[in-house]
Structure formats: structure tokens, C-alpha cells
Amino acid sequence: MNTHARTSHRRPWLVLLWSTVGFGVVAWSLLTLLTTTRAPYPVVALDVLGWFDDRMERIANWPPQSHRVLFIGDSLAMDVRTRRVSVASQLQKRLTARAAVRTRSPIKVQPLTSSGFSLYSHYFVSDDVASLKPDQVILALNLMSFSEGWRSRERYQLSAFISPHRWLEALGLPLHEVGVTVDRLLFYRSIRAIGAFDAWWWLQREQARANRGYWRFAEWLQEWSGYPDGLGYRKEFQKLRFRRSRVFGDRATPSSARALLGAALDGVDPDHAGLQVLGAFLAHVREASIPVVVYVPPMNVEHLRSLGMYNEEGLGLTLKRIRTIVRGHGATFVDLHDVLADAEFTDFMDHLAADRAETSFGAVADLLSSHIQAPHTLPKAAR
Amino acid sequence: MLFNTAQFAVFFVVVLLVHRAVPSGARNTWLLMCSLAFYTVWIPAYLLLLLFEISANFLLLRRMQRSPRPWIYLRISVAFTLGSLAFFKYAAFLIESVAPMSGALFGVSPPVVDILLPLGISFYSFQMIALQVDVYRGAIEPPRSLARYTLFIAFFPQLIAGPILRGAEFLPQLERGGVVEPTRTRRGVWLIACGLLKKLVFGDFLLARVSEAVFEFPGVAPASVHLIAIYSFAFQIYFDFSGYTDMARGMGCLLGFDLPLNFREPYLSRNPAEFWRRWHMTLSLWLRDYLYIPLGGNRHGPGRMYAALLVTMLLGGLWHGAAWNFVIWGGMHGLLLVVHRSVVRRPRGEREPFTLGDIARVVLFFHATCVLWIFFRAATFEGAWKILVRLCTGSYLGDWPLLPTLVVVACVALHVLERLVRTNLPAIRSALARNPAGAAIEGLALGAVAALAAAASGVASEFIYFQF
Numbered sequence: 001m002n003t004h005a006r007t008s009h010r011r012p013w014l015v016l017l018w019s020t021v022g023f024g025v026v027a028w029s030l031l032t033l034l035t036t037t038r039a040p041y042p043v044v045a046l047d048v049l050g051w052f053d054d055r056m057e058r059i060a061n062w063p064p065q066s067h068r069v070l071f072i073g074d075s076l077a078m079d080v081r082t083r084r085v086s087v088a089s090q091l092q093k094r095l096t097a098r099a100a101v102r103t104r105s106p107i108k109v110q111p112l113t114s115s116g117f118s119l120y121s122h123y124f125v126s127d128d129v130a131s132l133k134p135d136q137v138i139l140a141l142n143l144m145s146f147s148e149g150w151r152s153r154e155r156y157q158l159s160a161f162i163s164p165h166r167w168l169e170a171l172g173l174p175l176h177e178v179g180v181t182v183d184r185l186l187f188y189r190s191i192r193a194i195g196a197f198d199a200w201w202w203l204q205r206e207q208a209r210a211n212r213g214y215w216r217f218a219e220w221l222q223e224w225s226g227y228p229d230g231l232g233y234r235k236e237f238q239k240l241r242f243r244r245s246r247v248f249g250d251r252a253t254p255s256s257a258r259a260l261l262g263a264a265l266d267g268v269d270p271d272h273a274g275l276q277v278l279g280a281f282l283a284h285v286r287e288a289s290i291p292v293v294v295y296v297p298p299m300n301v302e303h304l305r306s307l308g309m310y311n312e313e314g315l316g317l318t319l320k321r322i323r324t325i326v327r328g329h330g331a332t333f334v335d336l337h338d339v340l341a342d343a344e345f346t347d348f349m350d351h352l353a354a355d356r357a358e359t360s361f362g363a364v365a366d367l368l369s370s371h372i373q374a375p376h377t378l379p380k381a382a383r
Numbered sequence: 384m385l386f387n388t389a390q391f392a393v394f395f396v397v398v399l400l401v402h403r404a405v406p407s408g409a410r411n412t413w414l415l416m417c418s419l420a421f422y423t424v425w426i427p428a429y430l431l432l433l434l435f436e437i438s439a440n441f442l443l444l445r446r447m448q449r450s451p452r453p454w455i456y457l458r459i460s461v462a463f464t465l466g467s468l469a470f471f472k473y474a475a476f477l478i479e480s481v482a483p484m485s486g487a488l489f490g491v492s493p494p495v496v497d498i499l500l501p502l503g504i505s506f507y508s509f510q511m512i513a514l515q516v517d518v519y520r521g522a523i524e525p526p527r528s529l530a531r532y533t534l535f536i537a538f539f540p541q542l543i544a545g546p547i548l549r550g551a552e553f554l555p556q557l558e559r560g561g562v563v564e565p566t567r568t569r570r571g572v573w574l575i576a577c578g579l580l581k582k583l584v585f586g587d588f589l590l591a592r593v594s595e596a597v598f599e600f601p602g603v604a605p606a607s608v609h610l611i612a613i614y615s616f617a618f619q620i621y622f623d624f625s626g627y628t629d630m631a632r633g634m635g636c637l638l639g640f641d642l643p644l645n646f647r648e649p650y651l652s653r654n655p656a657e658f659w660r661r662w663h664m665t666l667s668l669w670l671r672d673y674l675y676i677p678l679g680g681n682r683h684g685p686g687r688m689y690a691a692l693l694v695t696m697l698l699g700g701l702w703h704g705a706a707w708n709f710v711i712w713g714g715m716h717g718l719l720l721v722v723h724r725s726v727v728r729r730p731r732g733e734r735e736p737f738t739l740g741d742i743a744r745v746v747l748f749f750h751a752t753c754v755l756w757i758f759f760r761a762a763t764f765e766g767a768w769k770i771l772v773r774l775c776t777g778s779y780l781g782d783w784p785l786l787p788t789l790v791v792v793a794c795v796a797l798h799v800l801e802r803l804v805r806t807n808l809p810a811i812r813s814a815l816a817r818n819p820a821g822a823a824i825e826g827l828a829l830g831a832v833a834a835l836a837a838a839a840s841g842v843a844s845e846f847i848y849f850q851f
Binding site for chain 2: 019026214
């Protein structure tokens with residue numbers, strides 16, 4: 001009786017101990033299996049966190065005594081194929097030439113650009129942007145950010161960069177539309193605060209690898225059975241997915257244009273979530289007395305017209321509302337949505353064509369550079 | 384905050400540790416705070432809606448008790464709760480459905496509305512209505528305070544996807560304040576482990592990938608792949624939802640409460656009536672008690688009974704989602720029930736032992752259920768039709784996807800195993816307690832499940848039932 005009582009008292013701890021052993025053995029076996037079968041490592045959503053930290057570190061080392069321009073934008077501001085040419089690089093060329101004539105002080109344009117790094121992400125990292133102390137910020141505002149279809153592309157993991165003193169403000173903004181909920185905000189911030197990004201990223205990568213491991217095993221089983229065609233349907237699906245993406249291919253279809261630009265073309269409401277987030281970003285940067293230029297990147301107006309979807313009135317309303325927000329925060333607004341012809345674009349998302357990158361990005365940079373203050377005209381605090 | 388996320392794990396550990404640390408008298412207050420915090424993390428503004436509905440219903444409940452004409456307050460309360468549910472869940476669907484007719488008749492189309500569905504509204508609305516009706520019928524005493532009523536509605540383990548609680552089973556537990564004891568704690572740990580295994584490993588990791596691909600491109604793959612995809616979906620939705628419920632019940636146990644069983648191996652049902660006594664049991668009972676019986680039930684002859692069955696199932700289908708495919712799915716289940724009722728005068732009882740004929744009935748009825756799942760899952764009616772055509776006309780020779788097939792076979796085995804474990808639980812428990820290696824077996828199994836769940840959560844998707 002006593003022995004039984006002692007054993008039952010110890011039992012929960014024994015179970016806990018053995019469960020730790022069980023967890024360790026199974027986890028180790030799975031990892032070994034994945035390594036042995038060479039299951040590939042796919043890109044996971046959390047990659048953006050590593051990317052952002054690295055980029056910030058690089059940018060923080062500005063050349064001394066330079067005039068520092070920080071260019072923030074997404075894939076519309078760079079050549080997504082070669083990644084060699086971008087609005088930022090073209091701007092660097094033009095501003096350097098101009099500054100050399102006027103002031104002889106070196107100008108450094110640092111790009112903070114990445115695919116999918118758009119409106120909401122800009123807000124998440126606004127304090128880090130301010131902490132870089134640039135002399136000027138140029139922001140490429142992708143009008144697709146206003147559409148519902150775009151929101152799934154926003155990276156809520158970057159909410160880890162919202163400073164705790166901004167949380168109350170953040171909770172008042174409609175950030176849930178891009179998946180930022182209080183638990184995620186706290187969780188990703190905590191992960192960052194305790195320096196566990198790398199460990200968390202490792203776990204995510206291994207989990208994603210386990211997902212790939214399933215197909216590795218499925219293929220092996222099929223081969224082993226002597227009926228390799230059993231998974232043939234996957235190829236068929238891949239073909240269909242590819243064909244479907246080809247439909248969107250080099251130019252927007254009415255449905256893709258509506259999904260990505262519908263909100264902007266119809267005219268956004270004055271209290272649209274995107275406008276609120278843009279206003280909050282600008283307010284943060286303004287607190288640090290950093291001048292900002294917000295520009296709307298070129299869109300394929302010619303093609304939208306041919307589709308009969310170019311709603312000049314609606315888009316005008318959207319641009320007017322953006323302008324009001326931008327100017328209300330003491331920033332400069334530049335509208336470049338209608339400066340390039342159809343031939344300059346490469347796909348349905350209005351990325352610019354790689355083979356004409358020099359000229360098209362150059363044209364954007366030309367128009368932008370005239371709106372950028374030369375170093376000697378900047379307020380003293382910003383120099 | 385989904386149960387299968389790291390942030391929820393952190394949240395629950397904190398809830399549990401504090402729950403165990405505070406005096407028993409303060410536990411309900413702590414759970415109320417946590418439940419409101421749990422709901423707040425999604426969209427803080429919707430907490431106000433939840434609290435408004437709770438306060439209004441509590442006020443009406445009080446008035447109903449004191450009034451000489453309580454039915455007035457009952458009707459107001461039910462209309463208010465259903466009105467809120469209708470507005471948030473069905474307004475857009477209704478407008479979309481009448482838009483073409485309105486355009487053709489009057490030349491004007493109603494405006495497009497974009498309303499975000501408050502989390503768990505279908506579940507908590509039903510819970511509110513059930514309590515109002517039960518108090519009106521005099522079946523239970525109403526909760527003594529607003530705080531108690533709020534915790535009854537918003538108790539976080541079941542707030543967003545059930546099981547739908549009844550006042551009679553949960554309010555007395557709340558009065559006692561939750562009884563934490565080793566047996567219940569152990570049951571809770573096992574229920575959570577089973578839930579993780581079902582939801583993450585089977586539902587998300589093993590089953591979802593084939594079914595999702597086939598429903599994305601209906602009619603493209605060979606018939607064999609379609610068949611496996613339909614089986615996969617049938618088990619996916621079961622493991623997803625019952626896994627979630629297991630986790631909810633497990634958390635309830637760890638906090639000292641017993642939440643009701645929601646599934647009893649539904650795919651081992653021999654007929655439609657038995658299926659609905661085994662599938663989403665708390666919803667089925669709700670529909671029976673608050674819809675089917677008030678509509679007349681079986682008291683007014685076969686005609687009225689069949690009509691009541693059909694209406695109940697149509698509305699039950701609509702409860703699952705504001706779309707025509709759910710209505711069709713519910714209606715078809717209603718038809719199955721009507722046909723079964725009209726053909727079989729005395730259906731076999733659940734407790735009657737299985738015969739060879741029963742095995743054939745189970746297989747037959749499982750396939751009927753699978754066919755209806757096609758309408759439930761397909762994005763369009765045309766898609767569902769393509770799948771049916773491919774299933775009926777395609778070739779089943781060769782091209783079998785082996786791993787997905789093995790997974791389906793494993794699911795069948797697991798389903799049977801569930802029945803065996805559930806019906807022999809006391810014997811298994813005492814065998815483990817007697818065995819000197821019992822703690823090691825139990826621990827190793829729990830650890831293995833945790834590791835598999837962690838590995839599988841790389842493809843974590845939202846619980847399917849959240850959209851309802």
C-alpha cells in the first residue's frame with residue numbers, strides 16, 4: 001500500500017521525465033531522417049526577419065560626413081530579375097552628379113527594399129528607420145497595398161519591430177487586416193527581445209523541411225513499389241498552376257487588376273486602413289525631424305485603359321487622399337503613376353522590364369531627384 | 384490565437400500556472416480575465432460586441448425571471464442574438480443572393496457589404512439562446528452574477544469553436560469553481576496530446592495536401608486520386624474538428640472542468656440518425672432541442688416530422704457557413720434522414736452489437752457521407768459535379784498514390800482504435816497503473832506525440848471550423 005502510494009506520488013514526474021526522453025528520441029530521429037534523405041530547406045516566412053536585421057546593420061554604417069538618403073520600397077522599385085538596377089541605384093547616380101556640382105559632399109542612397117516590403121511593413125519598422133538617422137527618406141508607395149488581395153503578402157512577423165511604446169497606438173490601427181494580432185505582436189517582439197530569432201528561425205526551417213520530407217518519402221515509396229506514376233497528378237497540378245500564373249503573365253487581366261488595384265482605382269475611403277498606417281509611419285519619421293518624399297511608382301496606365309479599367313476619377317480621389325495625408329505630415333508627395341508607357345513594364349504586377357531597366361528606372365530617378373532637397377537646402381537638424 | 388501556435392502554448396502555460404497558484408475562490412475571476420484577454424488578442428474592438436451581447440442578454444435574463452410575461456423577454460433576447468448573428472454572418476450572403484433579382488426587377492443592386500465575422504459568434508450565440516430557453520423553461524437556475532454569465536459564455540477553451548455548452552452541465556461546475564485533481568489533469572494531458580496528433584499530424588500534415596489539391600483542380604487527376612482525396616477530406620475535417628475539441632476538453636480538464644464530448648467515431652455510424660448522434664454532438668443536440676422539437680418533432684405525424692427534419696438540417700447546414708453549398712449539404716443530409724426514417728421503422732440502437740450486416744451498413748453510409756462532403760468542400764457546384772463525374776466515369780486501374788492511400792488506411796485504423804480506447808478506457812488505465820513500466824510507456828508516448836506535432840506544425844493551417 002505504501003509502496004503504491006509512493007509510486008503514484010512520483011508518477012507525474014516519471015511521466016514527465018520519460019516524455020522528455022520520448023520527445024528527444026523522436027525529434028532526433030526525424031532530423032536524422034530528413035538529413036539522410038536530403039530533404040530540401042524551403043524559404044520560410046520568417047526569413048524576412050533575418051533579412052531586415054542584416055540590412056539594417058549594413059545601412060547603419062553610413063559613410064562618414066555623407067548626405068544620407070534612405071530609399072524604402074518593394075519590388076516595384078527594383079529589377080526583380082537581376083536585382084542589379086533599381087530606382088535607388090539610379091538615384092544615387094543622379095544625386096551624386098548633382099551634389100558634386102553644388103556641394104561636393106558625398107551622397108549615399110541606401111536601399112531598404114525587398115519584395116513584399118510595402119506599406120504595413122514600413123510602419124512596423126518606422127522606429128528602426130528613424131534610428132538610422134538618415135538625412136532624408138524616400139518612400140515608394142505601392143498602390144496595391146490598399147487592396148485586400150495584397151494584404152496576405154504583408155509580413156506580420158515584422159511587427160516584432162514595433163517598439164513597445166507604440167503598442168497602444170498600433171492596437172488602435174487596423175493592423176489585424178494584415179494578420180497582426182496582439183498575441184503575434186507580443187510573441188514576435190519577445191522572440192526578438194530575448195535574441196531567439198535564430199533559434200525560432202531554425203525551428204521554422206526544420207518544420208518546413210519536414211513538410212518537404214513528406215513528398216520525398218512519397219516519391220521514394222512510389223518508386224519502390226514499381227508504380228512511379230501514382231504521383232503523376234502532382235505534375236499535372238503544377239502545370240495547371242503554372243498555366244494559371246501565365247494567364248496573369250506579362251500583363252494584368254481584368255480580374256488580377258481588380259484584385260490588386262481595385263481599391264485604388266475605385267477611390268479609397270478617407271478612413272481606409274492603408275491611409276491610417278501611412279499617416280502613422282509619417283508621424284513617426286516626422287518625430288525624428290527627417291524629411292520624407294512619398295512617391296507613387298509608375299503603373300501601367302496604358303494597359304489599364306485598354307482594359308477599360310482606368311478610372312481616372314477614382315484614382316484621382318485616391319491620390320488626393322494620399323496627398324492630403326502626406327502633406328498633412330509635412331512630407332512631399334510626388335505622383336509618378338502615369339510616367340511610363342506600356343513597353344516599360346514586364347508583368348501583371350507592373351514590375352519594370354529588366355531589359356529596359358536603365359532607362360525606365362532612370363526616368364523615375366530623374367523625376368524624383370528634382371523633388372529631393374540638396375544637402376545645403378536641408379534644415380540644420382537634418383544635416 | 385490558434386491552439387496549435389507557440390503563442391497560445393505560452394499563454395496557456397501562464398494561465399495554468401497562475402490558476403494553480405491562486406486561491407480556489409479567485410480562480411473563476413482569473414479565468415474570466417484570461418478569457419477576455421484571449422478574445423481581445425484577435426480584434427480588440429470585437430470584445431466590445433461580445434460584452435455588449437453578454438450584458439444585454441444577462442439583463443433580459445434577469446427581466447425574464449421577474450416578469451409575469453417572461454416570453455416577451457425570451458423573444459426579445461432570441462431575436463437580438465439571432466439578429467446580431469444574421470447581421471455579421473449572413474448579411475453579405477443575403478445581399479449577394481438577392482442582388483441579381485433586385486437588379487433584374489428594379490434596376491438597382493444593393494451595395495456590396497464587407498463585414499468581418501466576429502470570432503466564434505455562431506457558437507456563443509447558440510450558447511446564449513440555449514441558456515435563455517432553458518431558464519424560461521425552468522430547467523435551470525440562471526447564473527447568479529454577470530461575471531459568472533460572462534465566464535459561461537466566454538470560457539476561452541470553447542469560446543471560438545465549441546463544444547457548445549449547456550447551462551445545466553457547465554454552470555454548476557462554475558459554481559464549484561473547477562475541481563483540480565490528478566485523474567482529471569492526466570485526462571487533460573492525454574486529450575491535448577490526442578488533439579495535437581489528430582489536428583496537426585493527421586489533419587494538417589498528412590491529409591490536407593491531397594484533398595486541397597484535388598478540390599483546387601476538380602476533375603483533373605485520375606479517379607483513384609479523386610477517391611483518395613475525398614476520403615482524405617472526410618478524415619481531415621473530422622480530425623481537424625475533433626482534434627480541436629479534444630484540445631478544448633483537455634484544457635478544460637487541466638483547469639478543473641469537464642467539457643462535453645463532441646464526437647464519438649462518427650464514421651462508424653450505421654445510418655444517418657446515428658451519424659448525427661456521433662458527429663458534432665453538441666450542435667446536433669442543440670438543433671434537436673431548440674429547433675426540431677419546437678418545430679413539432681415527431682409528435683404530429685410523419686409529414687410534419689419530415690418537414691421539421693428538413694428545415695432543421697437546412698438551417699444546420701446554413702449555420703456552417705453563409706453559402707449555398709452548405710445549404711445544399713445540410714439539405715441532402717436532411718433528405719437522407721427523411722428517407723431513412725420513412726424506410727426503416729425501427730433503426731438499430733447504438734448499443735446493439737455490430738453484426739456483419741452492420742459492417743456493410745457502415746461502409747455504405749460512410750460513402751454516402753463522403754459524397755455529401757464533396758458539396759460541402761467544393762468551391763462551386765460545377766466543381767463538385769466535375770468530381771462526381773470523374774469518380775463515376777474514371778478508371779481506377781493503376782496511378783494509385785501510395786502514401787496518401789496508406790494514410791487513409793491508417794486513419795480508418797485510428798478511427799477503430801479510438802472506439803476501442805474510448806470503450807475500454809478504465810481497463811487501459813488500470814493496466815497502465817499496474818504495469819511497472821506504465822509511467823515509461825505513457826511518458827514516451829506523450830513525448831513522441833509532442834515531437835511529431837512540433838514537426839508537423841510547419842504546415843499549420845487554421846482550424847477549418849473557425850470560418851463557421
